[in-house]
Amino acid sequence: MNSATRSGQGITLEASDLKVLYGGNTALNLDRIEVREGEVVGVVGANGAGKSTLVNALAGWSRGAPKVSGQVRLDGRDISRMPAHERARGGLLLVPEGKLIFGQMTVDENLSALAGTVAASGRRVYDQQAVFELFPRLLERRNHLGSQLSGGERQMLGIGRALMLGPRVLMLDEPSIGLAPRLVSTVLQTMRTLASTGLSILLVEQNVAAAIDVVDRLVLLERGRIVAQGTAEQMRGDPRIAQAYLGSHHG
Amino acid sequence: MNLTQQLVNGLVLGHAYALVAIGWTVLLGVARLVNFGHGQMYMVGAFVTWFAIAQLGLPYLVSIPLAMLVGILIGLLVQRIMLQATIEQNLVSIMIMTLGMGYVLHGAAALIFGSTGQILETPLSSKDITLGDLWLTWQDVAIVLVAIVEFIILKRLLDRTRIGRLVRMVAEDPKLAELAGVNIRNVYLGVFAFEGAAVALAGAMVGPRTPILTSMGFEEVIMTFVVVVLGGIGSVLGSYLAGIALGLFTALFGALISPAYTTAAAFLVLIAVLVLRPGGLAARAH
Numbered sequence: 001m002n003s004a005t006r007s008g009q010g011i012t013l014e015a016s017d018l019k020v021l022y023g024g025n026t027a028l029n030l031d032r033i034e035v036r037e038g039e040v041v042g043v044v045g046a047n048g049a050g051k052s053t054l055v056n057a058l059a060g061w062s063r064g065a066p067k068v069s070g071q072v073r074l075d076g077r078d079i080s081r082m083p084a085h086e087r088a089r090g091g092l093l094l095v096p097e098g099k100l101i102f103g104q105m106t107v108d109e110n111l112s113a114l115a116g117t118v119a120a121s122g123r124r125v126y127d128q129q130a131v132f133e134l135f136p137r138l139l140e141r142r143n144h145l146g147s148q149l150s151g152g153e154r155q156m157l158g159i160g161r162a163l164m165l166g167p168r169v170l171m172l173d174e175p176s177i178g179l180a181p182r183l184v185s186t187v188l189q190t191m192r193t194l195a196s197t198g199l200s201i202l203l204v205e206q207n208v209a210a211a212i213d214v215v216d217r218l219v220l221l222e223r224g225r226i227v228a229q230g231t232a233e234q235m236r237g238d239p240r241i242a243q244a245y246l247g248s249h250h251g
Numbered sequence: 252m253n254l255t256q257q258l259v260n261g262l263v264l265g266h267a268y269a270l271v272a273i274g275w276t277v278l279l280g281v282a283r284l285v286n287f288g289h290g291q292m293y294m295v296g297a298f299v300t301w302f303a304i305a306q307l308g309l310p311y312l313v314s315i316p317l318a319m320l321v322g323i324l325i326g327l328l329v330q331r332i333m334l335q336a337t338i339e340q341n342l343v344s345i346m347i348m349t350l351g352m353g354y355v356l357h358g359a360a361a362l363i364f365g366s367t368g369q370i371l372e373t374p375l376s377s378k379d380i381t382l383g384d385l386w387l388t389w390q391d392v393a394i395v396l397v398a399i400v401e402f403i404i405l406k407r408l409l410d411r412t413r414i415g416r417l418v419r420m421v422a423e424d425p426k427l428a429e430l431a432g433v434n435i436r437n438v439y440l441g442v443f444a445f446e447g448a449a450v451a452l453a454g455a456m457v458g459p460r461t462p463i464l465t466s467m468g469f470e471e472v473i474m475t476f477v478v479v480v481l482g483g484i485g486s487v488l489g490s491y492l493a494g495i496a497l498g499l500f501t502a503l504f505g506a507l508i509s510p511a512y513t514t515a516a517a518f519l520v521l522i523a524v525l526v527l528r529p530g531g532l533a534a535r536a537h
Contacts, residue, residue, distance in 0.1 A: 059430065061426070061429060061430060063426050083429070083434075084429040084430060085428075085429045085430075085431075085432050085433055085434050085435070086434075088429070088430055088431065088432040089432045093430075094430055096427070096430060099424060099427060100427070101427075102419070102420055102423050102424065102427065103423065104419065104423050105416065105419060105420070105423070109416055109419075112416075113413075113416050113417065113420060113431055113433075114413075114417075114431060114432045114433065117432075118432065161431060165431075165432050
């Protein structure tokens with residue numbers, strides 16, 4: 001089967017033979033992963049399983065200097081050799097873990113930095129108004145500096161900034177980390193809302209219990225490999241998921 | 252000694268320092284880069300202006316943009332060569348490369364312009380203003396005005412425009428800027444082009460105050476370093492204020508104590524400030 005027929009089935013993001021090496025160590029070794037249009041795919045696994053490494057490699061980005069090989073396709077187009085900023089402008093957006101907004105810029109400036117500069121044919125490009133409708137909290141905080149925001153507001157801002165570049169695929173790395181439970185469900189429910197507009201979402205989560213309620217499919221990573229995957233329903237009963245779920249209580 | 256005259260001298264000198272330093276402020280604040288060829292780029296700016304006026308017979312107002320254009324080209328060339336080191340933030344390599352580039356510029360300038368001193372004479376530099384006991388030239392007035400206008404434009408550009416936002420994004424976190432869709436290579440190139448234009452403008456404006464030599468540049472880079480660090484690295488307003496403070500200090504120290512030790516004294520002030528306020532004068536207390 002070639003990739004053209006695959007994208008005919010609504011696959012927006014796919015990667016094959018994706019390998020990431022840090023020094024001499026293999027951090028990731030995937031045969032294949034894909035996300036369809038309007039689908040929310042969760043990536044779960046223990047610490048160090050390669051979850052962040054996966055989304056970073058897909059985005060062509062890293063704060064370190066890993067060796068990445070393999071093929072990444074966005075809407076059937078090979079983007080493996082594109083630098084990170086071109087992938088972002090092409091519609092593959094990553095909201096990274098940790099520092100995900102500009103602390104010395106206001107909410108407005110964070111959002112509007114590159115707004116309006118992307119020619120996103122066929123993609124929905126959010127304007128500031130639409131982001132504020134999605135996250136009313138950001139409207140109240142629009143003149144605050146990024147560094148003054150709470151963890152939940154930072155996630156909203158990170159997602160909002162990505163939406164203003166007209167994402168085809170949105171990848172989020174641990175959006176629930178450090179958030180109050182009520183905010184976790186707000187942020188994750190937003191993922192469902194966004195997916196219903198046709199956006200594809202790849203969600204890295206350690207909080208399996210929260211993630212499993214919003215994802216269509218779940219992928220379990222262990223030591224850089226996919227060890228189980230299936231629909232949320234199938235995976236709910238999987239003992240390895242239960243184990244990972246228990247693990248998250250201790251983490 | 253005439254104190255008012257020394258204050259005027261100090262203010263003019265201070266604006267000259269600020270003008271020479273402005274490119275480095277952006278360079279260090281945005282790209283976390285140093286440019287030890289800065290002084291030689293200043294020298295080239297002064298000599299291109301001199302050549303355009305004295306040899307080509309061009310008007311001063313045409314010679315200045317010509318010098319800035321040469322500055323931009325040098326800046327782009329240097330940054331293109333250093334791009335990989337810049338992205339890796341390899342400061343040691345950058346320091347050595349820019350030092351070497353300074354020597355190359357010095358040698359090239361000596362070949363082209365000769366190694367004898369020249370006077371960069373402009374229509375403003377020979378026109379005096381005397382107010383009672385006070386004396387200054389129209390060139391001094393122009394230095395002050397150009398410095399103020401340039402700092403205002405730069406501040407507004409950084410605070411209010413899209414380009415300014417991109418520059419601030421790269422300054423804060425270049426990796427995150429990539430994820431936000433910013434081509435950081437272009438920003439780095441743009442910042443170095445600005446450095447080249449700004450320091451060439453400084454050469455064209457400040458050069459007429461003293462005889463120019465192709466061997467000059469060391470004192471300019473040292474004073475720039477003091478201004479940028481005193482002002483708080485990357486702070487535009489801080490650099491402006493630090494430039495003026497350093498100018499007043501130099502003028503008064505030179506008049507009251509000895510002009511021979513002003514550079515050494517400026518460094519003592521820098522060390523004292525860094526010990527007391529490691530972030531520079533403009534650093535906010537946390």
